[in-house]
Amino acid sequence: xxxxxxxxxxxxxxxxxxxxxxxxxxxxxxxxxxxxxxxxxxxxxxxxxxxxxxxxxxxxxxxxxxxxxxxxxxxxxxxxxxxxxxxxxxxxxxxxxxxxxxxxxxxxxxxxxxxxxxxxxxxxxxxxxxxxxxxxxxxxxxxxxxxxxxxxxxxxxxxxxxxxxxxxxxxxxxxxxxxxxxxxxxxxxxxxxxxxxxxxxxxxxxxxxxxxxxxxxxxxxxxxxxxxxxxxxxxxxxxxxxxxxxxxxxxxxxxxxxxxxxxxxxxxxxxxxxxxxxxxxxxxxxxxxxxxxxxxxxxxxxxxxxxxxxxxxxxxxxxxxxxxxxxxxxxxxxxxxxxxxxxxxxxxxxxxxxxxxxxxxxxxxxxxxxxxxxxxxxxxxxxxxxxxxxxxxxxxxxxxxxxxxxxxxxxxxxxxxxxxxxxxxxxxxxxxxxxxxxxxxxxxxxxxxxxxxxxxxxxxxxxxxxxxxxxxxxxxxxxxxxxxxxxxxxxxxxxxxxxxxxxxxxxxxxxxxxxxxxxxxxxxxxxxxxxxxxxxxxxxxxxxxxxxxxxxxxxxxxxxxxxxxxxxxxxxxxxxxxxxxxxxxxxxxxxxxxx
Amino acid sequence: xxxxxxxxxxxxxxxxxxxxxxxxxxxxxxxxxxxxxxxxxxxxxxxxxxxxxxxxxxxxxxxxxxxxxxxxxxxxxxxxxxxxxxxxxxxxxxxxxxxxxxxxxxxxxxxxxxxxxxxxxxxxxxxxxxxxxxxxxxxxxxxxxxxxxxxxxxxxxxxxxxxxxxxxxxxxxxxxxxxxxxxxxxxxxxxxxxxxxxxxxxxxxxxxxxxxxxxxxxxxxxxxxxxxxxxxxxxxxxxxxxxxxxxxxxxxxxxxxxxxxxxxxxxxxxxxxxxxxxxxxxxxxxxxxxxxxxxxxxxxxxxxxxxxxxxxxxxxxxxxxxxx
Numbered sequence: 001x002x003x004x005x006x007x008x009x010x011x012x013x014x015x016x017x018x019x020x021x022x023x024x025x026x027x028x029x030x031x032x033x034x035x036x037x038x039x040x041x042x043x044x045x046x047x048x049x050x051x052x053x054x055x056x057x058x059x060x061x062x063x064x065x066x067x068x069x070x071x072x073x074x075x076x077x078x079x080x081x082x083x084x085x086x087x088x089x090x091x092x093x094x095x096x097x098x099x100x101x102x103x104x105x106x107x108x109x110x111x112x113x114x115x116x117x118x119x120x121x122x123x124x125x126x127x128x129x130x131x132x133x134x135x136x137x138x139x140x141x142x143x144x145x146x147x148x149x150x151x152x153x154x155x156x157x158x159x160x161x162x163x164x165x166x167x168x169x170x171x172x173x174x175x176x177x178x179x180x181x182x183x184x185x186x187x188x189x190x191x192x193x194x195x196x197x198x199x200x201x202x203x204x205x206x207x208x209x210x211x212x213x214x215x216x217x218x219x220x221x222x223x224x225x226x227x228x229x230x231x232x233x234x235x236x237x238x239x240x241x242x243x244x245x246x247x248x249x250x251x252x253x254x255x256x257x258x259x260x261x262x263x264x265x266x267x268x269x270x271x272x273x274x275x276x277x278x279x280x281x282x283x284x285x286x287x288x289x290x291x292x293x294x295x296x297x298x299x300x301x302x303x304x305x306x307x308x309x310x311x312x313x314x315x316x317x318x319x320x321x322x323x324x325x326x327x328x329x330x331x332x333x334x335x336x337x338x339x340x341x342x343x344x345x346x347x348x349x350x351x352x353x354x355x356x357x358x359x360x361x362x363x364x365x366x367x368x369x370x371x372x373x374x375x376x377x378x379x380x381x382x383x384x385x386x387x388x389x390x391x392x393x394x395x396x397x398x399x400x401x402x403x404x405x406x407x408x409x410x411x412x413x414x415x416x417x418x419x420x421x422x423x424x425x426x427x428x429x430x431x432x433x434x435x436x437x438x439x440x441x442x443x444x445x446x447x448x449x450x451x452x453x454x455x456x457x458x459x460x461x462x463x464x465x466x467x468x469x470x471x472x473x474x475x476x477x478x479x480x481x482x483x484x485x486x487x488x489x490x491x492x493x494x495x496x497x498x499x500x501x502x503x504x505x506x507x508x509x510x511x512x513x514x515x516x517x518x519x520x521x522x523x524x525x526x527x528x529x530x531x532x533x534x535x536x537x538x539x540x541x542x543x544x545x546x547x548x549x550x551x552x553x554x555x556x557x558x559x560x561x562x563x564x565x566x567x568x569x570x571x572x573x574x575x576x577x578x579x580x581x582x583x584x585x586x587x588x589x590x591x592x593x594x595x
Numbered sequence: 596x597x598x599x600x601x602x603x604x605x606x607x608x609x610x611x612x613x614x615x616x617x618x619x620x621x622x623x624x625x626x627x628x629x630x631x632x633x634x635x636x637x638x639x640x641x642x643x644x645x646x647x648x649x650x651x652x653x654x655x656x657x658x659x660x661x662x663x664x665x666x667x668x669x670x671x672x673x674x675x676x677x678x679x680x681x682x683x684x685x686x687x688x689x690x691x692x693x694x695x696x697x698x699x700x701x702x703x704x705x706x707x708x709x710x711x712x713x714x715x716x717x718x719x720x721x722x723x724x725x726x727x728x729x730x731x732x733x734x735x736x737x738x739x740x741x742x743x744x745x746x747x748x749x750x751x752x753x754x755x756x757x758x759x760x761x762x763x764x765x766x767x768x769x770x771x772x773x774x775x776x777x778x779x780x781x782x783x784x785x786x787x788x789x790x791x792x793x794x795x796x797x798x799x800x801x802x803x804x805x806x807x808x809x810x811x812x813x814x815x816x817x818x819x820x821x822x823x824x825x826x827x828x829x830x831x832x833x834x835x836x837x838x839x840x841x842x843x844x845x846x847x848x849x850x851x852x853x854x855x856x857x858x859x860x861x862x863x864x865x866x867x868x869x870x871x872x873x874x875x876x877x878x879x880x881x882x883x884x885x886x887x888x889x890x891x892x893x894x895x896x897x898x899x900x901x902x903x904x905x906x907x908x909x910x911x912x913x914x915x916x917x918x919x
Binding site: 044045389403404405406433434435436437438439441442460461462463464465466467500501504505506507519520521522523526527 | 638639742744772773774775776777778780781784785799800801802803805806807839840842843844845857858859860861862
């Protein structure tokens with residue numbers, strides 16, 4: 001709790017450029033986060049809490065006008081120097097000149113072929129220009145690189161909505177390991193690449209073996225049918241018996257392999273036999289069909305008076321060997337396949353096995369190459385740390401399969417994997433239920449206690465602040481209006497806004513403490529538009545103590561107690577909280593009359 | 596007071612999707628008295644909103660019945676139901692047509708029901724806007740020109756347009772900031788006393804429920820686990836889930852940091868609820884053989900205090916077993 005400042009924000013002023021002119025989001029923010037403390041930042045929506053945090057890690061899209069953000073003495077805001085700005089301007093000009101030369105000479109080339117050399121010269125000038133530009137942008141590039149190192153490695157952030165912060169296309173494991181890889185936190189690979197490729201290739205084979213042991217009939221039947229098909233077509237057929245036997249072989253093979261595997265269970269043996277019956281029927285049907293077909297053709301030929309019977313029979317044999325071979329066989333094969341798929345139990349397995357055999361290897365190779373076993377163990381270990389039940393399963397899940405609390409925990413795990421010194425939590429529990437919120441808060445507090453991480457907790461929920469923080473800053477419309485220790489701010493608030501905010505929360509007050517009040521004390525009016533310009537205090541239109549000085553002069557942060565600051569001209573009037581409440585009530589009454 | 600009680604004995608079950616049943620609301624018995632505010636609290640996904648919609652007949656019931664003044668709402672005409680029962684939704688911006696002016700938004704119910712038109716409508720809308728603390732001049736503006744709190748005020752004005760007797764407030768302040776929330780809550784209370792309304796207040800925020808309700812029903816996975824007077828419930832909760840909920844509220848005080856019961860795990864899926872007591876998977880005092888097999892009855896512990904638990908915690912005692 002004691003000691004040095006880890007994050008120091010000084011006089012920060014930022015604005016957003018919009019179509020309607022700049023909008024000033026932050027006016028003069030002063031904020032310090034000490035090493036190992038939990039600093040709460042509280043305020044209503046639109047007061048600039050999130051902008052502050054995003055600017056601190058250089059992710060905000062706003063322009064910093066003034067001020068410094070020092071992380072451990074390193075300024076995370078990059079301000080471009082004048083000479084660099086000029087250099088970049090000069091380089092752009094040079095490049096433009098080069099480009100113009102090129103364009104002009106392309107037009108000239110029609111009349112004069114020697115213009116080619118001028119084009120080359122133009123390109124050279126362009127190149128020179130961009131080189132000059134590189135010198136100008138070198139230090140900003142260096143700064144960005146340094147920021148990338150700090151972000152995640154030293155400062156981490158948890159966002160409000162975990163679903164949007166996680167990539168829905170990748171597994172939890174992949175996403176966490178990616179963060180670790182980026183920041184060099186992964187341990188050395190256990191298995192070298194060739195062995196992992198081998199493993200990837202072998203994986204489908206082992207899977208096939210698995211499926212054979214699990215559901216032999218469904219797995220072996222298609223294989224059997226395939227063997228049957230190729231043998232029958234390649235050998236041709238000489239006689240009916242041989243022909244039929246080729247149909248029986250796969251059936252018998254699959255039936256007997258099944259029974260051999262399920263030796264112990266006689267019932268299964270029977271089942272697999274009954275399952276072979278359809279193939280038997282098909283074979284018989286095909287036999288009958290082909291015979292009829294053949295003899296019809298034979299009769300047709302016999303009735304032809306131009307040919308003798310011997311010739312006819314010969315022709316029939318020729319037909320049966322060539323013309324007949326493809327069509328009925330294909331028909332029977334299709335029927336067999338249909339029957340096979342039609343049988344509901346094995347249908348799914350057949351499809352799965354087909355996919356496993358033909359399609360999965362490619363997918364597998366890339367999948368296995370992704371993560372080394374030692375890395376996935378590392379990820380599981382981190383998930384364990386954030387108390388996710390059965391981390392092995394969860395690590396292979398996608399974000400949509402997890403509940404809100406689990407997702408937020410994955411986010412915390414991701415951030416913890418780099419063991420940052422400072423954690424910026426932007427409304428980490430707003431999207432969660434109270435019971436889940438309690439779990440997440442406990443996790444964060446444990447992390448602070450065990451690893452000494454400083455936390456900047458941004459929330460609008462004063463309850464969470466009271467639960468977690470050591471020190472609190474209250475924000476209002478882009479300024480910090482009060483800051484101090486938790487006790488000071490929550491029990492002895494001095495800025496009228498903090499007092500009003502604290503008292504407008506419905507509280508659970510027991511009967512013994514006087515029971516609940518009839519109506520809630522409120523702050524009248526609304527948060528001002530960020531575009532509105534104030535010379536004085538930004539709270540004065542809603543403040544019961546506002547007078548001329550509040551309208552004209554901006555209040556300084558006054559140290560009302562040791563390390564307790566409030567930005568108000570009338571801190572002497574706010575010592576008694578109940579008086580302030582009365583003042584608010586009077587103001588509300590006055591304002592409603594005004595309408 | 597004419598002594599007539601409005602009550603809604605509800606027994607609904609199995610709001611079904613085509614094949615598997617998502618038991619969003621599963622066997623709820625509840626009655627709302629005239630002029631009171633009944634708060635319904637619970638975690639997200641516990642069926643609060645579904646219960647509310649079922650109450651108003653916005654979703655058909657699978658089983659059971661809802662009676663309003665003794666008449667089943669399925670037997671009433673839809674228009675009559677709407678005239679008496681109104682709803683304020685969670686997201687005020689989402690429940691308004693962005694292309695309609697405030698006058699037509701607030702006046703729409705009156706026009707639809709053929710109750711007024713033209714200049715008279717303008718007058719009524721102006722009065723309604725007055726009653727929710729908005730300016731009459733706002734009548735010609737559009738929803739996007741208002742802040743969240745003002746939008747919610749407009750939604751309340753719209754609900755009031757038909758002079759209903761009953762208003763369902765479905766998380767009316769969840770999307771609002773603390774200071775605005777306080778303003779809206781005060782407004783609701785004023786209106787209630789002024790017009791003698793009955794409120795059903797659905798929320799996940801226990802502080803708000805404590806502030807506004809006379810009675811509170813705690814829901815867990817489609818069932819009401821505890822129902823009691825607000826004071827009774829907050830001072831002597833009986834169901835372990837209520838205990839956990841109450842202890843999970845972050846309290847704004849520095850000194851007495853209470854020991855909290857951190858429940859492990861998430862709310863189970865309502866499509867496949869646990870057997871027996873639905874809370875037993877997360878309950879710190881669940882007993883094997885009882886809680887995971889027998890469904891607890893919804894019984895009256897003391898006057899007006901119902902609980903559905905095998906081992907209700909005695910009044911005044913705190914739950915001593917912590918789930919660490």
